[in-house]
Amino acid sequence: NRCRVCFLFLPLSLGPSTTRAYSSQTGQMEPKGVLITGCDTGFGFSLAKHLHNKGFTVFAGCLLKDKGSDGVNQLDNLKSERLKTVQLNVCEDEEVEAAVQFVQGNLKDPEKGLWGVVNNAGISTFGEVEFTSMETYKEVAEVNLWGTVRVTKAFLPLIRRAKGRVVNITSMLGRMANPARSPYCVTKFGVEAFSDCLRYEMHRWGIKVSIVEPGNFIAATSLYSPERIKVIAEKMWSDLPEVVRNDYGKKYFDEQIAKMHSYCNSGATDTSPVIDDVTHALTAPSPYTRYHPMDYYWWLRMQIITHMPAAISDRIYIY
Numbered sequence: 001n002r003c004r005v006c007f008l009f010l011p012l013s014l015g016p017s018t019t020r021a022y023s024s025q026t027g028q029m030e031p032k033g034v035l036i037t038g039c040d041t042g043f044g045f046s047l048a049k050h051l052h053n054k055g056f057t058v059f060a061g062c063l064l065k066d067k068g069s070d071g072v073n074q075l076d077n078l079k080s081e082r083l084k085t086v087q088l089n090v091c092e093d094e095e096v097e098a099a100v101q102f103v104q105g106n107l108k109d110p111e112k113g114l115w116g117v118v119n120n121a122g123i124s125t126f127g128e129v130e131f132t133s134m135e136t137y138k139e140v141a142e143v144n145l146w147g148t149v150r151v152t153k154a155f156l157p158l159i160r161r162a163k164g165r166v167v168n169i170t171s172m173l174g175r176m177a178n179p180a181r182s183p184y185c186v187t188k189f190g191v192e193a194f195s196d197c198l199r200y201e202m203h204r205w206g207i208k209v210s211i212v213e214p215g216n217f218i219a220a221t222s223l224y225s226p227e228r229i230k231v232i233a234e235k236m237w238s239d240l241p242e243v244v245r246n247d248y249g250k251k252y253f254d255e256q257i258a259k260m261h262s263y264c265n266s267g268a269t270d271t272s273p274v275i276d277d278v279t280h281a282l283t284a285p286s287p288y289t290r291y292h293p294m295d296y297y298w299w300l301r302m303q304i305i306t307h308m309p310a311a312i313s314d315r316i317y318i319y
Helices: 002-008 042-053 070-076 093-106 134-144 146-162 182-205 226-239 242-248 250-263 272-283 296-307 310-317
Strands: 033-036 057-062 083-087 116-119 165-169 208-212
Touching: 033 042, 033 093, 042 057, 042 070, 042 083, 042 272, 057 070, 057 093, 070 083, 083 093, 093 146, 116 146, 116 272, 134 146, 134 182, 146 165, 146 182, 165 182, 165 272, 182 208, 208 272, 226 250, 242 250, 296 310
Parallel strands: 033 057, 033 116, 057 083, 116 165, 165 208
Antiparallel strands: none
């Protein structure tokens, strides 16, 4: 326990990767191919453009390619042979398999495989355990957890040929739980475990597996909007069993929803720490196992919750 306490007081230079000096800076690489999921908006959209500018051949998996979303149109308008959008719903086996065939058919040398897969696609919701339906738990897990597993398994043969990289974007909520976020936390904890198991297994093939754990980037990614919160809240309340509605009461329920509204514009607005960490994980000779693009408040909070006795986190969340 003394060692754990001392760890918390190490110099802040050992803190989150937004400020630390990388021990293995990105090197000059010949152009390589990388698939990114969830490129319609947010991290995926920014990452697709960034890696394309870095010289990668980017296969941008987009859920709404067939519907012509703004993100898809902007990526397609670059009219580059090194940036191709791909219809990809990570929940559908057929679309994932079609994406594999598309990528393989558009690689310069398929025999050399695909250098990287970035599992970025994800969804989120909110609500205490008794407020959340089983359908919601399954929906979030199907994208965040099983989608990551499905895409990774499908592309591993190509990654293995290249001795390449798998980068899974989880969250600080994959390391520390949070009230009213259990559907999201469950899936991100699961991706953390999957990534660790995969890293052990892939070592013999020369494949590096990294995990990127962003902090609070709600404002940057527009994860929640007042309109979306309202829709989720109204459906959640109407679907609650009568006994739950009566026991908790509408006043308590509305107070919890008000908290979510206050989060809409919270967090960092600059996604570059996440983009830089993913880039390092894909290009560094010795990438890190975990990256922590988050401010010091969340980094320190994560260290306390993951390394100190549970009574400490109980004090933070309960009392």
